[in-house]
Amino acid sequence: MAQIELILDVKDNAWLIANPNYVLKNNEPLFVNDGRIAFGDGTTPVSGLSFFQFGGGSYEVETPSYVLNHPGQVLADKKLLLLRDGRYTIGDGVTPLSGLLFYSPASSGYITAGVLPETTTFMNAIGIPNTAATYYSGTSQQITGAQFWVAINGMFNALKTNGLWSNGKGVALYPLIGGTAFSHKFNAFSPYDTDPDFRLTYQNAPLQDQFGITFTGNNYADTHIIPVGDGFDLSTGMCVAFCSTTNSVNPEYVMGSYPNSYYATDSSGLYLGLGCSYNLSSPAPNIQGCHIINRQPGVSNSFRYLRNGTIQLTALKSFLNFGATEVLLGAVNDMGTYYYAANGVNLSFVGIFYGLTAAEEMILNSIMVQFQTDLNR
Numbered sequence: 441m442a443q444i445e446l447i448l449d450v451k452d453n454a455w456l457i458a459n460p461n462y463v464l465k466n467n468e469p470l471f472v473n474d475g476r477i478a479f480g481d482g483t484t485p486v487s488g489l490s491f492f493q494f495g496g497g498s499y500e501v502e503t504p505s506y507v508l509n510h511p512g513q514v515l516a517d518k519k520l521l522l523l524r525d526g527r528y529t530i531g532d533g534v535t536p537l538s539g540l541l542f543y544s545p546a547s548s549g550y551i552t553a554g555v556l557p558e559t560t561t562f563m564n565a566i567g568i569p570n571t572a573a574t575y576y577s578g579t580s581q582q583i584t585g586a587q588f589w590v591a592i593n594g595m596f597n598a599l600k601t602n603g604l605w606s607n608g609k610g611v612a613l614y615p616l617i618g619g620t621a622f623s624h625k626f627n628a629f630s631p632y633d634t635d636p637d638f639r640l641t642y643q644n645a646p647l648q649d650q651f652g653i654t655f656t657g658n659n660y661a662d663t664h665i666i667p668v669g670d671g672f673d674l675s676t677g678m679c680v681a682f683c684s685t686t687n688s689v690n691p692e693y694v695m696g697s698y699p700n701s702y703y704a705t706d707s708s709g710l711y712l713g714l715g716c717s718y719n720l721s722s723p724a725p726n727i728q729g730c731h732i733i734n735r736q737p738g739v740s741n742s743f744r745y746l747r748n749g750t751i752q753l754t755a756l757k758s759f760l761n762f763g764a765t766e767v768l769l770g771a772v773n774d775m776g777t778y779y780y781a782a783n784g785v786n787l788s789f790v791g792i793f794y795g796l797t798a799a800e801e802m803i804l805n806s807i808m809v810q811f812q813t814d815l816n817r
Contacts, residue, residue, distance in 0.1 A: 460487035469528060477520070508556075508597045511538035512590045538590050539570065556600070558628075559593040565631035566623040576619060581650040581816050588617055591814035596628070598807045604793065604800060605629070611792040612638045612663055614769075616652035617815065624648055625661075635664040646770060651685045651817055652788035655770030655781045665767045665792065667697060677795015679734040681804055683812050686786040687728045693779040694727065695790070696772040697765050727785070730808045737795040744798070749805045767792070788817055 451472055464470055464480020470489070471477050478489040504523050515521055515531020522528045527542040538555050555570075563570065573585045592615060599605040599613075613628040625640040626633070633639055644659035653661060667678070680695070732746040745752045765773045769787055771780045789808055796804060 456486055461485045464489070507537050507542075509601070511555075511593045511597065512536045515540070536586075536590055538593050539586055555589070555593055556596050558596050558600075558605075559589065562596075562626065562628045562631045563589055563592060565626050565633075566618055568618055568623065576650040579650055583815065587814075591811060592617070592628075594814065595807055595811045598803075598810070602800070602803045602807075604796070604804060604807075609793050609796070609800075611794065612665060612790075613792075614640065614790040615811070616788055616790070619649050621645070621648045624653055627663075638664050640769070650815075651786055653769065654686075654784060654786040657780050657783035660771035660778060660780065661769040663767045663769065663792070665697075666765060667767065677735040677737040679732065679791075679793040679796045679801075679804075681730070681732045681789075681791040681793070681808060682787055683730040683789040683808055684727045684786050685788050685817055686784060693772040693781050694785060695767065695769045695781075695787070697767040698772060698774045730789075730805060730812065732796075732801050732805055734801055735795050736797060744801065746801055746805060749802065749809070788812065 451470060453472065456472065463483065463485050464478075466480060466482035468480040469477055470480065470486065472491065476491040478486065478491045480489070500519070500521050502521060502523060504527075507521075507523065514534065514536050515529070517531060517533035519531045520528060521531070521537075523542070529537075529540045529542045531540070568575075568588050569585050570589045571585045574582060575585065575588070576582050595615070596605070599610070604610060610629045614624065614626075615628055616624045618624065621642060625642075627638040627640075630637040635641075640661040640663060642659065642661050646656060646659040646661065647654040682695070684694075729748045731748075733743060734746075735743045765775055767773065768778065769790060770785065771778045789812065791804070791808075793804070
């Protein structure tokens with residue numbers, strides 16, 4: 441345990457008696473070595489401040505990254521958490537770190553702990569407040585707005601920490617939360633309601649609920665991503681990740697865009713005109729679970745397929761061209777002719793990335809699984 445004296449000032453009763461007129465800055469804490477704490481207001485001398493006991497004198501000292509990596513951690517009531525950058529917060533036994541206010545000792549304001557600005561932008565765009573408002577009531581996926589924020593913030597932080605958010609990796613990310621066509625359509629990497637930001641638009645109203653989007657055999661969601669037109673480079677590879685709650689043995693045409701003059705002769709499975717394609721009906725018996733199909737960077741004629749974190753296939757393909765029309769979810773776009781997914785095929789998470797390394801595939805799989813677990817789907 442680090443010494444609290446290295447982070448903030450600690451005084452004893454003798455000091456308080458000798459300096460009754462000392463004025464703390466606004467929000468500046470004063471710790472007494474018998475376990476009491478008071479906060480300044482910039483005006484009141486220490487002799488007039490109210491002191492209280494914090495958690496029996498318990499405290500922790502952590503780095504700022506601890507907060508980002510543990511957004512759901514709940515501090516005991518009145519337990520003090522100090523960060524090495526000087527910020528602090530006090531638990532209430534209920535609120536997770538992502539919802540607590542962190543104070544800066546030498547400032548007059550506060551910042552919200554752990555919540556990434558990307559989380560705030562995305563959650564505000566899809567209209568889910570950081571409150572106790574309930575979603576999916578009466579189902580096993582029932583969740584509050586605040587819990588959504590924790591799950592999204594944890595996923596975003598994991599993607600950023602592992603270099604999958606920036607560094608030219610992320611193209612589009614659809615967490616598919618909130619249960620509505622509106623909340624599902626936004627690309628988390630650029631959550632704006634325009635086609636150039638790759639927001640989803642729908643044909644024939646697929647089903648939208650707590651499980652994401654379910655396609656009924658005659659509808660799709662258009663990502664507005666045109667791999668050829670949007671400048672994807674074969675040397676960088678291409679990766680599609682998705683999760684499904686559907687136990688479907690023959691899903692057909694789950695998503696994708698064929699390259700110019702290309703049509704798959706196989707009549708079943710998953711087709712991705714993104715530089716890789718694979719029939720999920722073999723060896724995988726169905727599409728329930730989390731999947732990653734990836735063309736690794738610098739290996740333009742091969743792709744790998746992972747299902748629930750296990751390699752199913754590593755193959756060389758002569759299929760090297762990227763799709764020349766918009767990538768669809770729930771259908772495959774063959775130069776304006778649409779081949780639809782089977783009735784009842786679900787997508788509960790979709791991510792499109794530039795090619796990932798083998799290590800990054802496993803990291804992304806873990807992130808997807810954790811996110812789906814957080815949402816109980």
